[in-house]
Amino acid sequence: PQSKAARISGRLLLCGAILLGLALLAARYSPLTLLAALAALLLHEGLVWYGALEERRSSPFFVHPPHGLKVLAVLPGSPAQELGILPGEVLLKVNGEALTGEAQQLHEAL
Incomplete structure (x- = not known):
């Protein structure tokens, strides 16, 4: 924005x-x-x-890509902010596990 x-x-x-x-x-x-x-x-x-x-x-901002998960927002003071993750970035792997586009998979990998 x-x-x-x-x-x-x-x-x-x-x-x-x-x-x-x-x-x-x-x-x-x-x-x-x-x-x-x-x-x-x-x-x-x-x-x-x-x-x-x-x-x-332009590509829609609030739509996840075919592979991975798009970061829509980062909470202030969160571990994601400490790691330098920015809104709009695409997470492809978490802890060595490839993300296929389901948020539940992200929670399990964390």
């Missing part, structure tokens, strides 16, 4: 800067008002469309 928020906020900042520039130009030359309004609409729709495209291209 943090990296996605950073990407989106950067894009919004860029679009805001473009719109501010167009608005300042439209204040001096009124025929640019229509261009500024169209740009606001098109930039907004472009951001929505690009965000949806980006979501479709």
Whole structure:
């Protein structure tokens, strides 16, 4: 979520800067008002469309891969945090035992 928020906020900042520039130009030359309004609409729709495209291209975060188990969260102060395990990582083996995708198997291996 943090990296996605950073990407989106950067894009919004860029679009805001473009719109501010167009608005300042439209204040001096009124025929640019229509261009500024169209740009606001098109930039907004472009951001929505690009965000949806980006979501479709990426793999779902909350789905386990075919082999192993994906770490969805790490509790603060837990042994997993002490080991340096991060959310999004995939555990393939625990104590030498291969994980096939069932959480029960992880508990047994631990």
